[in-house]
Amino acid sequence: xxxxxxxxxxxxGPSAIVRLIFFALISLMLLFVDARYKHLESIRTILxxxxxxxxxxxxxxxxxxxxxxxxxxxxxxxxGRLSLENEQMRLKHTQDATQLLQLEILxxxxxxxxxxxxxxxxxxxxxxxxEIIYLERDIFKRKVFLDKGSQQEVVAGQVVMDEIGIVGQxxxxxxxxxxxxxxxxxxxxVPIQMLRTGLRAVVFGSGNISNLxxxxxxxxxxxxxxxxxxxxxxxxTYPPGIPVAKVVKIERDPAYPFAxxxxxxxxxxxxxxxxxxxxGLKKLPAIPKDEVKPLEPKGKKIKRGKP
Amino acid sequence: MIDQFSKDQEFQLxxxxxxxxxxxxxxxxxxxxxxxxxxxxxxPDFVALVLLYWCTHxxxxxxxxxxxxxxxxxxVSDSSLFGQHALSYSVLAFGGLMLHRRIQMFDVREQPLxxxxxxxxxYSVFASIxxxxxxxxxxxxxxxxxxxxxxxxxxxxxxxxxRRTRNNPNEL
Numbered sequence: 001x002x003x004x005x006x007x008x009x010x011x012x013g014p015s016a017i018v019r020l021i022f023f024a025l026i027s028l029m030l031l032f033v034d035a036r037y038k039h040l041e042s043i044r045t046i047l048x049x050x051x052x053x054x055x056x057x058x059x060x061x062x063x064x065x066x067x068x069x070x071x072x073x074x075x076x077x078x079x080g081r082l083s084l085e086n087e088q089m090r091l092k093h094t095q096d097a098t099q100l101l102q103l104e105i106l107x108x109x110x111x112x113x114x115x116x117x118x119x120x121x122x123x124x125x126x127x128x129x130x131e132i133i134y135l136e137r138d139i140f141k142r143k144v145f146l147d148k149g150s151q152q153e154v155v156a157g158q159v160v161m162d163e164i165g166i167v168g169q170x171x172x173x174x175x176x177x178x179x180x181x182x183x184x185x186x187x188x189x190v191p192i193q194m195l196r197t198g199l200r201a202v203v204f205g206s207g208n209i210s211n212l213x214x215x216x217x218x219x220x221x222x223x224x225x226x227x228x229x230x231x232x233x234x235x236x237t238y239p240p241g242i243p244v245a246k247v248v249k250i251e252r253d254p255a256y257p258f259a260x261x262x263x264x265x266x267x268x269x270x271x272x273x274x275x276x277x278x279x280g281l282k283k284l285p286a287i288p289k290d291e292v293k294p295l296e297p298k299g300k301k302i303k304r305g306k307p
Numbered sequence: 308m309i310d311q312f313s314k315d316q317e318f319q320l321x322x323x324x325x326x327x328x329x330x331x332x333x334x335x336x337x338x339x340x341x342x343x344x345x346x347x348x349x350x351p352d353f354v355a356l357v358l359l360y361w362c363t364h365x366x367x368x369x370x371x372x373x374x375x376x377x378x379x380x381x382x383v384s385d386s387s388l389f390g391q392h393a394l395s396y397s398v399l400a401f402g403g404l405m406l407h408r409r410i411q412m413f414d415v416r417e418q419p420l421x422x423x424x425x426x427x428x429x430y431s432v433f434a435s436i437x438x439x440x441x442x443x444x445x446x447x448x449x450x451x452x453x454x455x456x457x458x459x460x461x462x463x464x465x466x467x468x469x470r471r472t473r474n475n476p477n478e479l
Contacts (some may be wrong), residue, residue, distance in 0.1 A: 016371065020401040023375040027390035027397065034389040035440055047383040055384055058339035137338065138385045139347050139448050140437050172386065179386055186443050207443055209344070 041172070048174050059134040125239055128152065128277040130160075133177060142182040142205065142269075144168075148277060149176040157237060159278045165243040165267030166190065166231060167275055178277075182269050183244070184209060192244050193232040197222050200232055203245055203263060210269070212245050214261035219252045223261060239278060243267075322365055322470055330357050330466060331377060339384060348447040351455040354381060355399055355429060356462055359422060362403030363410045374400035391436050399429035415463055423456035 014022075034040050130146040148154050150173045158170045160180050169188075172179040183190055186207030193200050199222065206213045217223065227247045233240025245263040252259045334353035342350045354377060361369035378393030385392065402425040403410075410421050430452040438444045 016401055016404045019371045020397060023371050023397045024394055027375070027378075027394035030390035030393070031388050031436065031440075040389055044383055044386075044389070047380070051380060051384050054336065055339045058336050059341045062341055134339075134341050135343055136386060137342055137347060137350075138387055139451075140441070140443070140445060143386065186441065207445070 044172075045174055052174065052177060056133055125278045128154070128279060130154075130178075130275055130277050132273050132275065136179075140186075140207075142168075142185040142188075142207070142209070143171075144180050144182065146170075146178050146180055146275060146277070147176070149174050149178050151175050153279070154178045154277055155279070159238050160275050161242060161278065162267045162275055165245075165265065166238065167265075167267045167269050169237070170277065180275075183265055184212060184269055190238060190244055191232045191235045192229040194223065195228040195230055196224070197227075199223070200234070201229075203229060206262075210264055212263040212265060214247070214263055215258065217259050217261055218257070219254070219259045221259060223247060223250060223259070225250060228266070229263065322361075322368070324368065326470070327361055327365070327369060330361075334358075335377070335380065335384075338381070345447075348445075348450050349454055350451055351458040352426070352430075352451055353458075355396065355426060356455055356458060357466075358396060359399055359403045359425060360459075360463055360466060362400045363407040366404050366407045369400070370404060371397050371400045388436070388440065391433060394436065395429040395433040398432050399425060402428060415467075416460060418463070419456045419459045422459045423452065426452045426455045 013019075030040070128148055130148040133145045133147050136143040136145070146154075146160070154170060154173055156170050156173050156178075160167045160170060166183055168180045168182040168185070170178050171181045181188055183203075183205055184207070185205045188205040189202050191200070192203050201214055201217060204213045204215055214223070214229075225247050229244045229246070231238040231240055231242045231244055243266045245265050247261060247263050249262040250259060251261075331354070334357040337353040338350075358369065358374050358377065362374070374396040375393045378391075378396035379389070381387075381392035381396070382389050406421070406425070410418055413421055427449070430449055434444055434448055
């Protein structure tokens with residue numbers, strides 16, 4: 001039997017409403033601090049240490065049987081299917097090899113042209129392979145967690161891509177994992193350049209699972225359906241020339257000053273399990289401060305010393 | 308069958324702390340399963356339900372403080388803002404504490420209707436914080452409060468069964 005009917009004179013601490021107000025105030029304070037400043041990141045990291053293995057376990061409990069089944073069904077593949085697949089692969093290989101040959105020629109031509117124009121070479125960025133551990137359970141956000149963290153020298157701000165395009169950006173780093181905000185996350189911005197016209201713009205996530213918005217483009221802008229956007233690299237965060245998105249719909253309504261342009265990401269933002277983290281981007285030179293200096297009263301000391 | 312649902316005994320069943328902790332842990336693990344897309348929207352909030360269950364059935368053991376602490380854990384795991392889950396779970400626990408006698412009056416089959424507004428309020432607290440901070444809202448999020456209320460009946464029956472000791476010697 002439990003003490004459900006305790007007598008009044010037992011001291012049981014403050015009443016429920018007082019406790020609610022107390023905890024609500026603490027929550028609101030934490031909300032404010034967390035939204036405005038970055039002081040709570042260390043607490044988050046410490047609390048995450050015991051939680052993350054459990055989360056990983058919960059994900060593995062569901063996904064592991066699927067992975068095991070894949071292994072099993074692979075094992076049972078018939079010899080006929082394998083030989084057929086081999087045949088197709090060989091054919092594909094031959095085709096690819098010819099194209100690769102052309103690519104090499106183009107590459108050498110490109111390097112020659114670049115040295116001729118004394119342009120800086122496109123760098124080969126060091127990349128790290130990472131695997132998605134689990135997706136975020138918050139329905140409002142588009143985030144995934146990768147299995148590489150600060151122990152593997154992942155830094156917040158690094159770019160994540162799959163083999164065909166940009167997927168997102170590392171926004172928070174834990175010791176053994178990192179949080180990636182996808183480009184489809186609401187208001188996430190990527191500076192881009194249209195491949196066809198060279199027009200520079202910024203593409204925003206729409207919060208929808210597979211859409212991006214190209215905002216603030218005048219109705220007269222030269223943009224067509226199926227135009228491809230690549231990163232412009234001007235921000236110093238994203239390396240230049242990586243495909244980002246494709247235009248799928250343009251609405252030019254004269255009632256609005258801007259055209260409404262809907263794009264879809266080129267990379268399989270929601271489909272991949274293995275992703276690449278790009279590191280070692282070259283730091284851009286800081287904005288020159290020379291223009292600021294002449295504004296300072298520089299002659300004062302000399303004048304004072306003269307008399 | 309009616310006898311099993313009798314309200315007087317059910318609320319006086321003993322519950323040791325270990326069992327409460329275990330049930331909350333299982334609820335957290337259920338929330339951490341890899342839900343995705345529409346399933347994520349439809350997912351009942353297991354943690355909120357189990358918290359509400361203990362707040363209404365054992366208001367002297369589980370209260371706002373526990374709800375707040377679990378909310379902080381949920382905030383870390385979902386990488387939402389600190390205090391977002393904590394505030395919504397605190398409000399939920401407060402509602403459970405205030406209405407626990409009212410909910411006790413009802414048969415377990417009628418309780419989902421009483422539980423639904425409480426869950427809806429806690430969902431709206433979470434959504435309104437998100438709306439204030441980020442200025443966007445998706446309405447399918449509130450589907451979860453409906454499925455949570457629907458899950459209340461099977462979940463409370465399950466927890467009841469697990470708490471009930473077998474006194475009848477003929478029972479297997």
